[in-house]
Amino acid sequence: MKIPARDFFTIPNSLSYIRLLLIPVFMVQYLTAVEIKDYYIAGMIVVFSGLTDLLDGLIARKLNQITEVGKLLDPVADKLTQIAVIICLMSRYEKMWIVILLFIAKELFMTINAIVLYRQGKKLDGAKWFGKISTAVFYACMTFLVAFPSIQPTSAVGLMIITAFFLALSLLLYGREFFRMYQK
Numbered sequence: 001m002k003i004p005a006r007d008f009f010t011i012p013n014s015l016s017y018i019r020l021l022l023i024p025v026f027m028v029q030y031l032t033a034v035e036i037k038d039y040y041i042a043g044m045i046v047v048f049s050g051l052t053d054l055l056d057g058l059i060a061r062k063l064n065q066i067t068e069v070g071k072l073l074d075p076v077a078d079k080l081t082q083i084a085v086i087i088c089l090m091s092r093y094e095k096m097w098i099v100i101l102l103f104i105a106k107e108l109f110m111t112i113n114a115i116v117l118y119r120q121g122k123k124l125d126g127a128k129w130f131g132k133i134s135t136a137v138f139y140a141c142m143t144f145l146v147a148f149p150s151i152q153p154t155s156a157v158g159l160m161i162i163t164a165f166f167l168a169l170s171l172l173l174y175g176r177e178f179f180r181m182y183q184k
Contacts, residue, residue, distance in 0.1 A: 007067040012056035016070065019049050019077040023084045030088045030146060042088075043147025049081050050139035075127075078135065079107060085142045092149060099160050102167040109171060113178040122181050124174075134170035138163055 007013070022045055030042040056074055060066045086103060090096045114124060127135075141159040145151065151159075 003067075003069060007069045010060070010065040010067055010070065011063065012060035012065050013067065013070050013073055015052040015056040015059070016073040016077040019052050019081055022049050023080055026081075027084050027088055031091065033149075036149075039149050040147050043143050046081075046085060046139065046143045046146055050136075050143070053078055053081075053135070053139075082135075082138060082142075085146065089142065089145055093145065093156055093160065095157050095160050098164050099167070102164050102171070106167055106171040106174070110174060113174075117178065117181055122184070124177065124181070128173065128177065130170050130173045134166040137166040 026042055026045040026049070029038065029045060033039050033042060053074070056070070060070055082103065086096060086100050090100065117123065141163045145156060145159055
């Protein structure tokens with residue numbers, strides 16, 4: 001299947017490219033941060049990345065620019081951004097391993113089931129509401145941890161628990177979706 005060149009250069013896909021380019025910028029900004037303003041800048045990068053994630057989907061639907069490239073590019077940019085944030089935060093927060101384990105479990109589960117179902121001619125039709133909420137909670141909590149490194153340890157753990165809860169909830173609800181798809 002040949003993909004038209006114009007599908008690579010839509011506005012939504014350009015936003016995904018920007019998100020991909022922001023990953024190393026964020027990581028360098030966070031990992032070399034010295035002053036509180038450095039952490040604020042890193043936090044703003046995460047917020048900007050999250051907003052472009054939201055906007056690319058809205059723009060794609062509004063301007064009818066949904067492409068196969070975008071269907072692949074958007075979640076890849078999203079997951080790579082989330083992985084970068086988690087990796088950076090692991091350098092500061094010992095309990096971040098809980099979030100990364102749930103994140104990896106969810107993404108492996110989603111990927112394996114998507115591949116198996118695709119081979120059966122079935123496909124999950126885009127992100128579900130609970131996946132979107134989980135992503136929004138992830139960005140909100142992790143941005144707070146990025147931007148405010150002097151947060152109280154109990155508050156930091158609380159934000160990680162909230163994130164982990166929504167990751168686990170998303171995993172369970174996607175599990176239910178996949179189960180239904182296998183039943184068809």
